[in-house]
Amino acid sequence: MSFCPSFYSRPPAHSPHPSGIQFAVAMSPGEDGLIGIPFPEHSNELLSHLNNQRRTGLLCDLTLTSRGARYPTHRSVMAAVSLYFRRLFGADQGACGEGGGGFSVCQLDCVAPDALDALLEFAYTATLTIPSSGMKDVLRGAQLLGIQCVADACKDILGLSTEGEVADEQASQHSPKVAESLTGGGIEKASRRKMDRKKMKKIGLNPNSSPLNPLPASPVSYPSPASDSHRSLSSTRPPSPEQEELYLNYRQNGDPRAIKEPGRGATLNGGLHHWLTERPRIAHPPPVPSPKDKLSEDDEMESFGDNGVLLGSASISTPGTDQSTASSVGAGGRKRKSQTPQQCPVCQKIIHGAGKLPRHMRTHTGEKPFQCSACGVRFTRNDKLKIHMRKHTGERPYSCPHCPARFLHSYDLKNHLSLHSGARPFECPHCHKAFAREDHLQRHHKGHSCLELRTRRPRRGSELIEDGRMDADGVKRSNPLEALSLQAHTSGFLTRAALEGGGGSGAGPSLIFMGNAERERSLALMAQLGPHRLAGYPQFFLRELEMRGGDNPQRPDSPVGQREQWPEEEQENGDAEVEEEE
DNA sequence: CTGGGGACGGGGCCC
């Protein structure tokens, strides 16, 4: 993960103002020799000059069009006033490049010309001048473009209490896509999985029966609401309102028809040009879609790359690169092959593996090009669709050797096997309740359901990971590092049980932590595992996103820092130390 | 609250 450095320009130490006006001198008490001289009129003058430039077309590098009307404007101004353009031009990502390429035309037919004009006036004059009859159009335009203050003002004037009122009302007057995007505010917050399930129930095997299925309506692939990509950023922590808004607006304006860059035939909007021309990828059970039916991810990459919005540079060498390119052994025992890591221009995340960035980018665009022809469910990835198709074909390739049970997924079988063995290798370090699945232990922690602190004694016997080398499913883990990873990861990096010596299971000496030195070493080992092995990482990633632009982002550089996820852990570990001494 | 199923994103390996 890389960070663009923040540069703070030091206020110029002006000599007496040329105008001769007396200005209050603001001097920060702690900084010697730094004098801040305020120029209260500067912002107004600046805006006025920019407005004049806009009216005369001077230095305009962006033209907005709405139903034939053209409005020359400035990218920087639009990016400053509109979350949508900020996102579009990558300005909120701290993009160091120019962002968005050169002169361009942005087609905004979904915003009424009068409303767009009013919004532009607002952008350059800080004053919104509109007839009351056009208030709803302006509100809708402000919502679409992510100009929150205008939207709030319009809502106040219109007496709207809920965000969705106008949106819902107007959505009914527009295309399904607009309707979906407009009503997305409420839907976004709902669980998409829930919707998926409902959609599945609703549409059954007839994809045309549901309005949610975009297939018959348009060849355009509709971004689905609140995809897991969003969740992937936010994890269990709810996104901040600004992130919701950013994301929503980003998705709301995902219409590929909105923005085209003249002359080059490329689009600006998220590199989704192919949505215009490509049909959705549809899987037909049992035959898997022909590769010819689907767009190569190459094309997607080109789309991203051309526009310069989502993809500033496809392959960026970053500090994170060192970590990722270095040969290391993951918790799975696989050798991490040195592959060209690529940095996501949206979330700055380093994506390992050749050709994986387009796949990752779809988590941001919400594009789900792989559609099941049987039920209409869409997927971001072909392999996920393939697995999904097993539900329709009845194929259950993973069969239990001990019983007739068969499963769609390998991990289902893995979980199932743990039932046969009765193993519950994941033990709560506090109450010593054991779970068969790691995520259930995590849920146990997060749900604060662990009320009986250490009223149970540690489990003993075969249920726990023996010697750190045997997993619950009987899988041998010969790699001590992996074994350590499993225990540490399971227990929130260092469980009390681990500190006490393998969770009281009579674990072998390799996992007995005798003291601080051992603990330090284990932390170092866990650091080698990489952040993706650390539970709770997404929360910290989100925190980082939230704090980006803030003063002091807390970076999850150290696995030790992750431990603050469970505040009681510290005390527990402290107790453990005491007990160790005892 | 827990067990279990399903879904999703990331990474590794292979072609």
Place this chain on the structure above:
DNA sequence: GGGGCCCCGTCCCCA
């Protein structure tokens, strides 16, 4: 280098 396939960790949902 890209794509397919697979595994893994994690999350959500339902019973």
